[in-house]
Amino acid sequence: xxxxxxxxxxxxxxxxxxxxxxxxxxxxxxxxxxxxxxxxxxxxxxxxxxxxxxxxxxxxxxxxxxxxxxxxxxxxxxxxxxxxxxxxxxxxxxxxxxxxxxxxxxxxxxxxxxxxxxxxxxxxxxxxxxxxxxxxxxxxxxxxxxxxxxx
Amino acid sequence: xxxxxxxxxxxxxxxxxxxxxxxxxxxxxxxxxxxxxxxxxxxxxxxxxxxxxxxxxxxxxxxxxxxxxxxxxxxxxxxxxxxxxxxxxxxxxxxxxxxxxxxxxxxxxxxxxxxxxxxxxxxxxxxxxxxxxxxxxxxxxxxxxxxxxxx
DNA sequence: TTCAATTAGTGGCATATACCACTTTTAATG
DNA sequence: CATTAAAAGTGGTATATGCCACTAATTGAA
Numbered sequence: 001x002x003x004x005x006x007x008x009x010x011x012x013x014x015x016x017x018x019x020x021x022x023x024x025x026x027x028x029x030x031x032x033x034x035x036x037x038x039x040x041x042x043x044x045x046x047x048x049x050x051x052x053x054x055x056x057x058x059x060x061x062x063x064x065x066x067x068x069x070x071x072x073x074x075x076x077x078x079x080x081x082x083x084x085x086x087x088x089x090x091x092x093x094x095x096x097x098x099x100x101x102x103x104x105x106x107x108x109x110x111x112x113x114x115x116x117x118x119x120x121x122x123x124x125x126x127x128x129x130x131x132x133x134x135x136x137x138x139x140x141x142x143x144x145x146x147x148x149x150x151x
Numbered sequence: 152x153x154x155x156x157x158x159x160x161x162x163x164x165x166x167x168x169x170x171x172x173x174x175x176x177x178x179x180x181x182x183x184x185x186x187x188x189x190x191x192x193x194x195x196x197x198x199x200x201x202x203x204x205x206x207x208x209x210x211x212x213x214x215x216x217x218x219x220x221x222x223x224x225x226x227x228x229x230x231x232x233x234x235x236x237x238x239x240x241x242x243x244x245x246x247x248x249x250x251x252x253x254x255x256x257x258x259x260x261x262x263x264x265x266x267x268x269x270x271x272x273x274x275x276x277x278x279x280x281x282x283x284x285x286x287x288x289x290x291x292x293x294x295x296x297x298x299x300x301x302x
Numbered sequence: 303t304t305c306a307a308t309t310a311g312t313g314g315c316a317t318a319t320a321c322c323a324c325t326t327t328t329a330a331t332g
Numbered sequence: 333c334a335t336t337a338a339a340a341g342t343g344g345t346a347t348a349t350g351c352c353a354c355t356a357a358t359t360g361a362a
Contacts, residue, residue, distance in 0.1 A: 008201060009214075010289060012265070013272055013281055014172075014179040015194040020288040021165075021172045022349075023215045027296040028165040029350080038350095040318065043166040050159060057340060063160075064174045069319040071342065076317070093327045093340045114163070120299035121164055125291055130164055133287050137171040138161060140276055140284065145178040148271035173319075180320080189320090191348065208310060220349040222312065227347070244310045244357045 024121075031117035035110040041077060042114055045099065045107045048083060053096045055088065064141060082106050175272075182268035186261040192228060193265055196250065196258045199234060204247045206239065215292060233257050
């Protein structure tokens with residue numbers, strides 16, 4: 001009873017999202033840990049692998065991530081030779097990204113762990129609940145939040 | 152058609168969560184920007200304000216956040232004199248946290264903006280959809296993901 | 303009471319992520 | 333064609349977060 005006298009943060013969409021991301025992120029990170037990659041890096045490598053030598057801007061857009069943030073996040077992966085970049089010959093403003101052979105090997109390795117994490121997650125959460133959660137997240141991610149006038 | 156030849160990341164619960172968090176986080180941050188606080192800081196100030204001079208560990212647990220991460224996150228708020236800490240007299244291992252008077256004023260200010268952000272969010276997403284999204288996030292955050300055996 | 307756990311935080315290090323100012327290229331326009 | 337505007341990244345700075353090793357304080361057991 002002493003708890004919940006005040007609304008708490010469970011009403012804030014953003015706070016709940018962050019909290020869940022910390023929780024789930026720790027879980028996926030734990031399972032992927034043997035690979036030496038974080039879940040964010042696994043996701044980034046995968047995103048690169050399914051693109052056709054994607055431009056940085058394209059990756060950032062797909063991940064709804066700031067372009068400069070992507071640049072920073074890419075650095076450890078370049079340093080560890082999992083990823084390399086090159087200027088687009090047709091437009092030298094554009095920098096394209098691809099996996100190195102080692103990066104492909106590492107991705108294969110980490111995806112095995114990802115499948116374990118993913119499957120166990122769906123066992124615990126339930127396949128349907130996980131599915132509808134992802135759908136809801138996809139939906140809100142696609143929405144257009146214009147700045148409210150009163151702000 | 153060229154798209155979606157491969158599953159993409161829309162199947163990964165963690166990736167979708169992160170992506171949505173970036174998107175929504177940017178929106179809330181934008182609306183709260185006039186206060187000079189990020190949405191994470193607003194959430195933290197609020198969490199402190201509804202507690203009874205909560206211990207750091209209690210805050211970290213409520214936010215499902217690493218204790219040391221909380222310590223780091225608290226630093227700018229202490230530096231700006233919105234928050235202060237003191238040792239629990241009964242157990243000097245425990246450090247308690249409270250808002251300063253300025254912190255209370257700043258919280259009142261940022262909560263006005265938060266209400267604007269929250270309301271507009273619910274207009275765009277729909278009150279019911281937002282509600283069920285938060286409930287789903289609450290649910291997964293409460294689950295216990297033991298490390299899967301194959302990992 | 304003494305000494306081995308356990309608990310609560312800290313500090314260092316690394317990644318994640320954003321914003322801003324700036325540079326380089328390209329595109330657009332008169 | 334010269335100038336201006338727009339597009340794509342980079343680097344710096346700051347917050348967000350996590351892990352690990354370490355310290356201090358308390359608890360528990362011999």
